[in-house]
Every structure is written in C-alpha cells, then in structure tokens.
Amino acid sequence: MLGVYVHFPFCHRLCPFCDFYVQTKFDQSLIDQYTQALIQEIHLYQEYGWKKENEITSIYFGGGTPSLISPFHLDTVLRRLQKYFPFSDFFEITLESNPEDVHVDRAQSWKRLGINRISLGVQSIDDKQLKKLGRSHKSKDVYESMRILRKAGFENISMDLLFALEDQSLQDWKTTLDRAISCSPEHISCYQLTIEENTHFDKLVEEGRMKLPIDDVVADMILRGREQLILSGYRPYEISNAARKGFESTHNLGYWKGHPYWGIGVSAHSFQLNNGRIRRFQNPKNLVSYVQSMTHSKPDYICEDLSPKTLWEDLLLTGLRLEEGIDIKYYEKKFGPAPKSFLDNIETLCQSHLVYKQGNLTLRTQHIPILNEVLHRIFTPSCEAA
Numbered sequence: 001m002l003g004v005y006v007h008f009p010f011c012h013r014l015c016p017f018c019d020f021y022v023q024t025k026f027d028q029s030l031i032d033q034y035t036q037a038l039i040q041e042i043h044l045y046q047e048y049g050w051k052k053e054n055e056i057t058s059i060y061f062g063g064g065t066p067s068l069i070s071p072f073h074l075d076t077v078l079r080r081l082q083k084y085f086p087f088s089d090f091f092e093i094t095l096e097s098n099p100e101d102v103h104v105d106r107a108q109s110w111k112r113l114g115i116n117r118i119s120l121g122v123q124s125i126d127d128k129q130l131k132k133l134g135r136s137h138k139s140k141d142v143y144e145s146m147r148i149l150r151k152a153g154f155e156n157i158s159m160d161l162l163f164a165l166e167d168q169s170l171q172d173w174k175t176t177l178d179r180a181i182s183c184s185p186e187h188i189s190c191y192q193l194t195i196e197e198n199t200h201f202d203k204l205v206e207e208g209r210m211k212l213p214i215d216d217v218v219a220d221m222i223l224r225g226r227e228q229l230i231l232s233g234y235r236p237y238e239i240s241n242a243a244r245k246g247f248e249s250t251h252n253l254g255y256w257k258g259h260p261y262w263g264i265g266v267s268a269h270s271f272q273l274n275n276g277r278i279r280r281f282q283n284p285k286n287l288v289s290y291v292q293s294m295t296h297s298k299p300d301y302i303c304e305d306l307s308p309k310t311l312w313e314d315l316l317l318t319g320l321r322l323e324e325g326i327d328i329k330y331y332e333k334k335f336g337p338a339p340k341s342f343l344d345n346i347e348t349l350c351q352s353h354l355v356y357k358q359g360n361l362t363l364r365t366q367h368i369p370i371l372n373e374v375l376h377r378i379f380t381p382s383c384e385a386a
C-alpha cells in the first residue's frame, strides 16, 4: 500500500496567506525541465528505498497549481509510475485545480488520463472574501467549474474552503457552506485560515490592519459547520474533511492512518516503513537544487529515522483528527510501544477530553476546536487534566 504525492510548485501569483514553496516566475521550458526531474526521481525509486512490489493505492497531483500543467506532462508522470509499480484495483487519482483553470477540453483530457477525483481550490464562495484572499476566480467560476467537471464525467469532486477569514461572521461562514453544499460535491474540506509567518497576511495582522474572528466565534464555526454538513448528508470523517458515504479521500486517509507515502518533487515529504526502519525524508526545498540533483541522478534528500516519541507524536496528531480515532493497540503491534508518559496522560485525559470507543481513542466532539491544546497535554510530561 503506497500513496504517491506529486508536487507541481507553479502558481500564477502568490496568495497573501500562502507559505508553500511556489514558483511564480516560470515558462514552458522550466515546466519541461521540472517534469523531466520528476520522471528521473521515479526512475531512481530504489535509491529512495521503494520496491517494485509496493502497490500504489492513490496518486495526488498537488501544488502549487497542478491544473496549470499540460495533460501531456501529467500523462508522462502517470505512465512512468505505471511502468515500475502495480496500481491497486480501487485506485484514486486526484488533481488539484483552481476553478478558473477548469475548461471543457482540459476537463475531458483529465478524465481520459484516468484522473478520477478533482480537488477544487474554491476557498470561498463570496466575491468580497475571494478578492481579499487574492484569488483570481469569482463565485460564478465555482458554479461553472462544477458544471464542466460533471459534464466531463467526474463523479468525485472535492471542494476546499477556508473559514475564520477577515471580518467573517458565523452567518457568513454558514452561507458559504450552504452555497458549497448546493453544488453537491462528494467531499468538502474546511480549513481554518492560519496566519503563517512572513506572509502578507502576517504583516497585515502585525500592523493591526486585519481583524480575524475571535476564538469563540471560530469554535462556533467549527462546530456549527460540522452540524450543517451532517444535516446535509456529509460525514465529517476527519476534523477538516467531510464526505458523502464512500467518497472519503483514500490518499489523505493514508497520511492520517500512518501508511507509507512517497512525495515526489521539490520540497516533497515521504514516510516509509522498510525492514523495521521507520523514516521520513524530504527533497530539496529549492527548485534549482532539486532539478540539478535529478539531472545528475544524485538524490539529495534529508532523511530522519523516527524515534518512538516522534513517531507517536505524529500518529496521535493525525489519528485524533479522525472521527474513528486511533487504535492504539493496533499501532503498538505495527510500530512498537507508545511512550509511557503519553499513555499516562491519555488515561488522565480520558476523564475529560478523550474517550475510548470500540477500542479506538477519540476526541470528544466539543473539544475539536482545542485539539492542539489536548495534544500538547498528551506530549507534555506529567500533564494535569483540567
């Protein structure tokens, strides 16, 4: 079981809240060179510790803006993966796209390539908010992109939305969610806007020129939004993700359940279990260094063998985001014992914030807005339940 993430770092412009590694100055020649580097990385799979028998269960073209890449380049990458690895029967291939990049001919080409899931970077369905977020699409483009994708035959579409935006009220957020639900996507992801260091939004907040909703309003947005999704037939299977039955993201579930994944491309991360070795590695963060390392067939990644503490921090961090929670006994069999201090803190927190449900440890719904605080208590020696 292997999830493959392919990173395309190109964007027409930098959104004011984004701190991903993106390249806004590029031409076709750079895209060609970059795609060649991706092909070379796949060709060198053994140097990264991957094996021919690793069955690929999902591929995710993310970025950046992979919808800017020609179907020819996407096809080249897919074919190269298919050359070396078996694809599982229930196979998910996702492409991230901005609504304004969805055109009839492009959507039809994506479908022909075998892409069977589109993740639309909608962010908001409110033109004022879209403008503030620096997006180039308008609400009408969201509806139009959905129409084109359906006509091209896509039956699995996800929408990414952002909440806790500048001057956004609970009612504004509920209206955006209603508009998204009215488009009937199979999957909706709702992410809280976080102010990342050194972004334009960070500067605005620092200078007092941007007012974000207070914590209580944000907590209401999380909990009321969740209820709204449930009432509309979506199951919030993860804190930020809800899906109609059978449309949960295979690829993202792999991350949250501790399955191996291979991140291909500049700055991409991987997680690997190999002969008892559990490791995480990351490709160079700079496009030129990445392309050069691949041109010389010399993988240049930073590799870290995970200590039990780091591994269990990661497992709890992702597992507690899931509605089904985390099966600690199963993970102990797979990865070795959890640190005793974590288990002691979990036991204490089971009186207040956590609960054991059918062998799984889950977060109580009302504490979803304070997951980070709960995790902090688990990871801090001699935590006191409040």
Ligand code: SF4
Residues within 6 Å of the ligand: 010, 011, 013, 014, 015, 018, 019, 020, 022, 063, 064, 065, 121
């Ligand atoms: S389109 Fe996505 S990746 Fe590109 S700058 Fe905007 S938020 Fe970042």
